[in-house]
Every structure is written in structure tokens, then in C-alpha cells.
Amino acid sequence: MKIGLEVHCQLLTKTKLFCGCENGFSSEPNTRxxxxxxxxxxxxxxxxxxxVEMALRIATALGCRIPKETFFSRKxxxxxxxxxNFQVTQYEMPLATDGKLAAAGKEIRIKRINVEEDPARIVHEGGSITTASHVLVDYNRSGAPLCEIVTEPDFSGPKEARLFxxxxxxxxxxLNAFNPDMEGSMRVDANISLDQKDILEKQSFSGSQRSAASLQTPGLKGSERVEIKNISGFKDIEKALEYEVVRQRTSYSRKKEIVQETRSWDAxxxxTRSIRTKEGEEDYGYIFEGDIxxxxxxxxxxxxxxxxxxEFARDKVRKYASMGIQEELAVSIASEPDLAEMFEKxxxxxxxxxxxxxxxGEIKKTLNFSNIRLKDTGIKESHITRMLQLVYDRRITERTAEMLFRDMVKKPEDPEEMMKKSDVSIIHDxxxxxxxxxxxxxxxxxxxxxxxSGRKESFNFLVGQVMRKTQGRxxxxxxxxxxxxxLK
Ligand SMILES: [Zn+2]
Structure with missing residues (x-):
């Protein structure tokens, strides 16, 4: 199985790519x-x-080759x-080439990186693309800077694509180049082709003991490249690709040919649904953008x-490990920059x-559950430091600290103050x-x-009952x- 990705990320610049209009989310359409x-x-x-600088920083972080000169083209x-009626992008001469990123336990090659302008947002009123009563266009997004990152077909499964x-x-x-919480801030086109072995795998586990070789049908080749356009969200990438694998295998088992085409993902x-049989890149009639x-x-x-x-996640993991922190914990903290920043303070x-x-553990779990990032809660370093100090000094139980942190996410407050309001201090008496x-x-x-009578596990049950009576204190x-x- 071969999967390659074209990732489009909205760059976090102050203004758009080719004009001075403000970049970023706005609820009122056509105001920017x-x-x-x-x-x-x-x-x-x-x-x-x-x-351009931001994209060059991304290219540098991905270890790309950066040509001395670059230019824009009209698509x-x-x-x-x-x-x-044309998009200003890069085609003949990308901003950068030949990079790599370690993910999913392997090295994924980056083929090229481009800068281009985002099209406007199309809104289908009252239904989908086929059933909408009318269509609106919001040009606020038109001209927003996108960084396009194209990989080689190095993924051998949908999960690897998500991890990457x-x-x-x-x-x-x-790199402060991107905000994952903005809707549609990362959109992905994925192309996938299955070779003969992938296709036959499906048939051999459907009950028969025959080897894949004996199932080979003369004239059966691997599938043509299918492209799935415009997928947002990590989980959706994986789901769309998984769907496509099953669809292609099923078509093969019914002796239907897989044609080269572009499909869309209906989350x-x-x-996935067919949009068009694939046109070549040359159909876009690229020409040099003479205005730039x-x-x-x-x-x-x-x-x-x-x-x-x-310092990137991999550097931080190494640093934390050298402090004696378990690798699993280090990876979990370093995967979220604002969490890592707070942790280090x-x-x-x-x-x-x-x-x-x-x-x-509890901090990340509570934030995920409340669907909020630490930097957006207003929780200060002193809040967390004091809370952990209270647990460390055994003035409150872990259970109490968990409750305090849950309240803190809703309304940031000093834990000492919170303790004064309701007695949550630990019972040592x-x-x-x-x-x-x-x-x-x-x-x-x-x-x-x-x-x-010897059932030692009853001891823990009794401890639990006592804790319950003290309301965890x-x-x-x-x-x-x-x-x-x-009990003696
Ligand atoms: Zn503008």
C-alpha cells in the first residue's frame, strides 16, 4: 500500500499573503x-x-534543501x-525540497514545500453541494497564506498518516506558525494506491486457506492512484483512508477496476465519493506570475x-529523559507546546x-475532557505550583487536588484561596x-x-470505604x- 499526503496549513501571519487585509478567523463574512x-x-x-519567512522556518525545521531563488506561478x-480565476501558488520552483520528518517509527520524506494563497470559503446554504438551495462565498479566507507540504508516498497504512x-x-x-484549533487550519489531500498483495490479503482472510499466489487472477494489477481531497482532522484522515482501502478491496473482489480519480470525503x-476522473497538473495551465x-x-x-x-518535541523528550522522567510521560508532555512550557516553569x-x-496524567486528562488548552484557561504557573506543593506536602490528597484542578479549569484561582472557601485539607487527626x-x-x-479468613484484598476495600467516609480527605x-x- 502506498499513501502520500499533501498537507495545507494556514500560516499564523498578521496579514494575508499578497495584501494588507487581516488574516485569521472572523465571524462576519466579507469584512476582511x-x-x-x-x-x-x-x-x-x-x-x-x-x-515567506515562516515557510522557510518550516522548511528548515524539516531539514529541506532551500534553493537560492524562488518565484510564484498562476494556476x-x-x-x-x-x-x-487563478490561484497564485508555486509550481515550477518550490520554496524548498527534500526534507524529512520522523513519525510513526520511520522517516517520512518531504518532497516539496510551497507557499500559496487560500481560496475563499464556499457555503452551501440549506444542504450539501448537490442539494443546496443557493451558494454563498466568504472572501475573508481568500488570500490567506497557506504552506503546502507534500510527502513522498512513504506511508504504508492509514494510521501512519495520522501519526505523521x-x-x-x-x-x-x-514554530508558532500554526493554530490547530482554528477550523480547517490543516486540510489534507491524500493519495493512495494498493498493490496486488494488499488487495489479495483481503481475499485470503475471507475464510480460505489458499495462498495469495494461487488467487492471482491474470491481468489483475495493483490499483490506480486515487486522490481523496480536502480532509480536515487527524481522525478523519485515518477514517477516509481506511474506507478507501476497504472500498478498493471490495471492488477488486467483484472484479471491478479501480480507476484513477479524485474523490471527496464525506465526514x-x-x-468517499467520486468527484471527477483525475486531470493532470498540466490541465491547470500554469504560467509565471509576472506581477511578483x-x-x-x-x-x-x-x-x-x-x-x-x-526546541522541538524530540529535543524536549531527550531533555526530560535525562532528568529521569519516564519516556512515555515525556512524550505526552512534549506533544503539547503550552503544556511543556508550563511544565518547565x-x-x-x-x-x-x-x-x-x-x-x-490528571492535568492533561482534565484539559482534554474540558476540550480546552492550558494557555486558554488563564491558569497561572503559581496556581499549579501551589497545588502540587500542597499534594507533595500531604496537606491535601491527590483526589482533592484533582477536584481543585477541575474547578480551576472553569475558574482559575489560587488553590490556597480555594481551600479556605471549602475545607478540603487533609485529615491527619x-x-x-x-x-x-x-x-x-x-x-x-x-x-x-x-x-x-485470609482474603487480603479485603484490606484495600476497607481502606476505600474509609476514604469515602472522609470524602477523599x-x-x-x-x-x-x-x-x-x-485489624491485628
Ligand atoms: Zn485583501
Whole structure:
């Protein structure tokens, strides 16, 4: 199986690629537009230096070769999402070539990187592309800078494609070039072809013991390349490709030919649909964009880019591992730049191994559950540091800290202040704990008998019951010690 990806990422620049209109999300349609982005005759482009620099930083991070000179071309097509009837992109001379990114346990080769303008957003009112009553165009997105990253067909399965995109997304976030939370900020075209072995695999596991070789049908070749256009979301990439593998295998088993074509992914229905049989790139009639001078990439600029590369996830994992943090925890923290940044501040005062367990555990889990990023919560470094210090000093239980953090995500507050409002401090008082244990033992005579007849697991059950009675505030070490004494 061969899968290759063309990834389009919206670059986080202040303005659009060829005009001064503001770039970024806006809810009011057609408010960030000028003559150029709606394609009025006579309007001329001017290249956004920040966009080109950002793309060069991405190319450097991916270890690409960067030619000394590059230029833009016009890709002709007639569709309302491009007011000019052509898209300014790069074709003959990409910004960069021959890079690589380690993902899914292998090295994925990057074929080329281009900068191009995004088309406008088309809105199908009252239904899908076939059933809409009318179609609206929002030119706010028209001219937004995109970085196109094209891989070689190095993926041997849908899951690898997803892991690569997650890795790429993390890298782009470390470069401050990309915001994964913006809708449609990463759109992917995936091409896939199955060879004969992939196709026959399906037939051999459908019950028969015959070898794949004996199933070979004369004239049966591998499938033609099918392209799936415009998929958003990591999970959808994997699902779309999985669907396509099954579709192609099923077609083969019915002796239907797989034609070279372009398909779209319908995320709601979970199917791909044919849009058109594939046209060649030459059908777009690329011509040189004469309104934009050639861009010279000077050595000094590349040198300063190389010297200001941030620390990436892989560097951080190595660094955390050298502090004695488990690799699994290190990978989990480093995969989110804002989490990693906070973690590094917190471990200036808190034990790194202890903090790592919290960051990769409850903190990340709660943020994911609330579907929010740490940087968007308003939670300060001092909040987390104090919370972890309270747990570390055994002034509150882990369970209490978990509850505090959940409240903090909703409304950031100092944990000491939160403790004052409701008494959540840990119960160390042995007399008080003894009373509670006595009570629990009288209520759980069966567990008590079980324990005395040798069922040691009843001990943990009793500890759990005591913790419940203290609403999670009992000192677990003291409880175990007292219970042991009282059961003797
Ligand atoms: Zn504009």
C-alpha cells in the first residue's frame, strides 16, 4: 500500500499573503477583503515577508534543501472561490525540497514545500453541494497564506498518516506558525494506491486457506492512484483512508477496476465519493506570475533562521529523559507546546518526576475532557505550583487536588484561596480517623470476616470505604497504618 499526503496549513501571519487585509478567523463574512483578495482588475499583489519567512522556518525545521531563488506561478481555474480565476501558488520552483520528518517509527520524506494563497470559503446554504438551495462565498479566507507540504508516498497504512500529521502539527506549533484549533487550519489531500498483495490479503482472510499466489487472477494489477481531497482532522484522515482501502478491496473482489480519480470525503456519512476522473497538473495551465518579482533567499536570512530554531518535541523528550522522567510521560508532555512550557516553569520549584506524573496524567486528562488548552484557561504557573506543593506536602490528597484542578479549569484561582472557601485539607487527626475506621468496620462485618479468613484484598476495600467516609480527605498513609493496627 502506498499513501502520500499533501498537507495545507494556514500560516499564523498578521496579514494575508499578497495584501494588507487581516488574516485569521472572523465571524462576519466579507469584512476582511480588498480589491486584491476579491480579484478586481488592476489590483496588484505584494508578498508578505512574514509568510515567506515562516515557510522557510518550516522548511528548515524539516531539514529541506532551500534553493537560492524562488518565484510564484498562476494556476488557472474558474470557480467562484477565486475571484481572479487563478490561484497564485508555486509550481515550477518550490520554496524548498527534500526534507524529512520522523513519525510513526520511520522517516517520512518531504518532497516539496510551497507557499500559496487560500481560496475563499464556499457555503452551501440549506444542504450539501448537490442539494443546496443557493451558494454563498466568504472572501475573508481568500488570500490567506497557506504552506503546502507534500510527502513522498512513504506511508504504508492509514494510521501512519495520522501519526505523521500529529507530529507535523506539534512541530508547527513549536514554530508558532500554526493554530490547530482554528477550523480547517490543516486540510489534507491524500493519495493512495494498493498493490496486488494488499488487495489479495483481503481475499485470503475471507475464510480460505489458499495462498495469495494461487488467487492471482491474470491481468489483475495493483490499483490506480486515487486522490481523496480536502480532509480536515487527524481522525478523519485515518477514517477516509481506511474506507478507501476497504472500498478498493471490495471492488477488486467483484472484479471491478479501480480507476484513477479524485474523490471527496464525506465526514458525516463516513464515505468517499467520486468527484471527477483525475486531470493532470498540466490541465491547470500554469504560467509565471509576472506581477511578483522573483524572491531571492539570502544566506544571512537562512543563517538567522537556523540560529533561532526552537526546541522541538524530540529535543524536549531527550531533555526530560535525562532528568529521569519516564519516556512515555515525556512524550505526552512534549506533544503539547503550552503544556511543556508550563511544565518547565513548574519544575523549577517542584520535583520533576512528581510534576511529570501530574502533567501527563490528571492535568492533561482534565484539559482534554474540558476540550480546552492550558494557555486558554488563564491558569497561572503559581496556581499549579501551589497545588502540587500542597499534594507533595500531604496537606491535601491527590483526589482533592484533582477536584481543585477541575474547578480551576472553569475558574482559575489560587488553590490556597480555594481551600479556605471549602475545607478540603487533609485529615491527619488519628483519633478522628480511628472513629471513622471503627464505624466502617462495624458496617462492613463481611469484609472484616473475609480479611480475617485470609482474603487480603479485603484490606484495600476497607481502606476505600474509609476514604469515602472522609470524602477523599483522609490521609491514606495514616489510614492504612491505623487499619493494620486495628485489624491485628
Ligand atoms: Zn485583501
Amino acid at each position: 477583503v480588498c480589491e486584491y483578495c476579491i480579484g478586481l482588475p488592476g489590483s496588484k499583489p505584494r508578498v508578505n515577508r512574514q509568510a 488557472s481555474y474558474f470557480y467562484p472561490d477565486m475571484g481572479k 500529521l500529529q507530529e507535523l502539527s506539534t512541530m508547527l506549533q513549536y 458525516a456519512a463516513g464515505v 518579482p522573483k524572491i531571492r533567499v539570502d544566506a544571512a536570512m537562512l543563517k538567522s533562521i537556523r540560529e533561532t530554531m526552537p 513548574v519544575i523549577k520549584t517542584i520535583d520533576a518526576d512528581f510534576a511529570a506524573r501530574w502533567f501527563a 488519628e483519633e478522628k480517623l480511628e472513629d471513622i475506621i471503627k464505624h466502617v468496620l462495624s458496617e462492613n462485618s463481611k469484609a472484616l470476616l473475609d480479611y480475617k 483522609g490521609d491514606p498513609v495514616a489510614i492504612r497504618k491505623l487499619l493494620e493496627q486495628m
